[in-house]
Amino acid sequence: MTYNTELLDRAKRHPEKQKNPDRPMGRKPSWIRAKAPTGKVYKETKEMIQGLNLTTVCEEAGCPNIGECWEKKHATFMVMGEICTRACSFCNVATGKPDALDKYEPLRVGVAVEKMDLEHVVITSVDRDDLDDGGARHWVKTIEAIRFKAPKTTVEILPGDFKGDMDAIDMVADAKPDVFNHNLETIPRLYPTIRPGARYFRSLRLLERVKDRHPETFTKSGLMVGLGETKEEVGQVMDDMRAAKVDFITIGQYLQPSPKHAPVDRFWTPQEFEGLERMARAKGFLMVSATPLTRSSYHAGDDFSKLKAARDAKLASKTS
Numbered sequence: 001m002t003y004n005t006e007l008l009d010r011a012k013r014h015p016e017k018q019k020n021p022d023r024p025m026g027r028k029p030s031w032i033r034a035k036a037p038t039g040k041v042y043k044e045t046k047e048m049i050q051g052l053n054l055t056t057v058c059e060e061a062g063c064p065n066i067g068e069c070w071e072k073k074h075a076t077f078m079v080m081g082e083i084c085t086r087a088c089s090f091c092n093v094a095t096g097k098p099d100a101l102d103k104y105e106p107l108r109v110g111v112a113v114e115k116m117d118l119e120h121v122v123i124t125s126v127d128r129d130d131l132d133d134g135g136a137r138h139w140v141k142t143i144e145a146i147r148f149k150a151p152k153t154t155v156e157i158l159p160g161d162f163k164g165d166m167d168a169i170d171m172v173a174d175a176k177p178d179v180f181n182h183n184l185e186t187i188p189r190l191y192p193t194i195r196p197g198a199r200y201f202r203s204l205r206l207l208e209r210v211k212d213r214h215p216e217t218f219t220k221s222g223l224m225v226g227l228g229e230t231k232e233e234v235g236q237v238m239d240d241m242r243a244a245k246v247d248f249i250t251i252g253q254y255l256q257p258s259p260k261h262a263p264v265d266r267f268w269t270p271q272e273f274e275g276l277e278r279m280a281r282a283k284g285f286l287m288v289s290a291t292p293l294t295r296s297s298y299h300a301g302d303d304f305s306k307l308k309a310a311r312d313a314k315l316a317s318k319t320s
């Protein structure tokens with residue numbers, strides 16, 4: 001008998017999921033195609049990240065876009081360690097007791113951004129419910145280090161919900177990232193099984209708070225489909241995001257990382273994604289990215305330029 005060692009490795013990262021029954025991982029449809037990670041720039045990006053002892057969500061989450069993104073030097077750094085205090089049933093990041101924070105990590109991220117000469121950088125983190133501020137001060141130091149080392153680079157952050165701690169959220173928002181991205185991930189009905197440590201309205205309040213406090217900061221949020229939601233429920237989440245003044249929505253297909261993770265309910269077709277994109281645009285988002293392989297950070301640099309252009313056009317139409 002042969003074993004898929006990558007899947008076994010993924011299963012080991014999730015001790016809390018070992019009691020789950022195995023859920024068969026069916027074949028992916030033809031439209032879920034990812035470029036194999038082989039190019040020269042991909043290898044240089046990998047060496048740079050390893051050399052600076054940094055972690056990326058691209059690797060930790062087993063993202064299917066890694067070949068394409070890293071070939072364009074676009075990686076999403078993951079700060080505050082590789083171990084998350086939560087155990088979402090869709091996520092491939094390892095769960096457990098995290099290590100102490102590395103106080104030199106913010107500077108290393110800044111150095112990496114400078115060396116890679118990035119126009120736009122995306123940073124995410126594991127959830128750190130073990131820290132009194134949820135990691136807010138570390139976030140601020142990371143943003144400040146990037147501003148110091150690479151002042152022209154625009155900064156997009158993708159933090160967790162800080163358990164709804166408004167002081168922590170304000171502290172991070174006040175560091176003024178260009179984009180504050182926080183994913184709702186799924187519809188509220190599925191939170192107890194898919195995102196048990198999170199609360200739907202807590203995440204919505206976070207997004208609204210950031211926008212109210214810093215209207216110039218772009219807010220962004222993402223959803224996965226394929227977990228059992230209906231189109232109407234997705235439409236309701238879009239309405240909730242717009243009520244919280246979210247600028248940019250991303251929607252992608254959920255892919256099951258291992259047999260112990262939540263199963264794929266179904267694969268939405270490319271035509272259905274086009275329908276979701278039309279629906280989101282009609283609801284007034286400044287920017288929409290909805291394709292099977294869309295991820296929060298996919299094409300984030302190009303999308304940031306489009307986001308700015310869309311806001312400028314909207315402001316111009318109001319003043320003319």
Ligand code: SF4
Nearest residue numbers: 058063065066069297
């Ligand atoms: S989509 Fe995001 S997480 Fe995936 S490889 Fe690209 S930058 Fe990394």
